[in-house]
Amino acid sequence: MQIVSTRELCAWLDSTLHTASFNDYCPNGLQVEGKPQVSHIIAGVTASEALIDAAIERGADTLLVHHGWFWKGEDPRVRGTRKTRLAKLLAHDINLLAYHLPLDAHPVLGNNAQLARVLGLSPERQRQPDTVAIENNPPLTTGPNNLIWLGDMPGTSTLAQVAQQTEHRLARTPLVIGDPDMPIQRIGWCTGAAHSMLKDAIDAGVECFITGEISEPVVHLARESGVAFISAGHHATERYGVQALGNEIARIFNIRVDFVDIDNPV
């Protein structure tokens, strides 16, 4: 079995995901240090106790997640469920690697790029597609940290069709605000809990905004602005970036990476 040093893997991740250029709500990178060598990674959306148990059961040495620990404003004390999680990781010498906004934003491996692939969304690009190869043609983005992608869903023309394709591709029924018959051309999307970015999407001129979560005021903003809103699931929209990143790590370093999906209804 191939191995890579934890240090080398972290350096590759930090440079690939441009970690230093984000001002995030949590530390990105190696959050908890375990073994100095990595040969088997468990990738998942959230560093929950269930994911840690899966890593221990499978004898993995590293966890790779989108939602790690140590969020700004959190009670930092090591008590209760936090103690349990940390004790399990430390007892088994497991590395915890977490990438939040850098993994949302990456133009190929990121959650927004991968959600577009899964949903069949076609991102608008900064340059004419026929003048430059797609890998050198960044997506057109807007909103905080440029986390909203813009584009359309070829083959659909109404909200009902966009919602139906979203439901089918994610295997999860979304919550949809808007007239099913309303015509939809331009769509904005941001994975996870980006419902507060609806106003930024409206300013960007979309007819529909897709994200993972919803809140009470967002329903009124959607109704009153006439912009459709699709809440497709925080977990459901963020399953794909960490898988793409895991596949890339497996390809480059020739180590084992298994994605473990811990189901979450939100």
Ligand SMILES: [Zn+2]
């Ligand atoms: Zn998230």
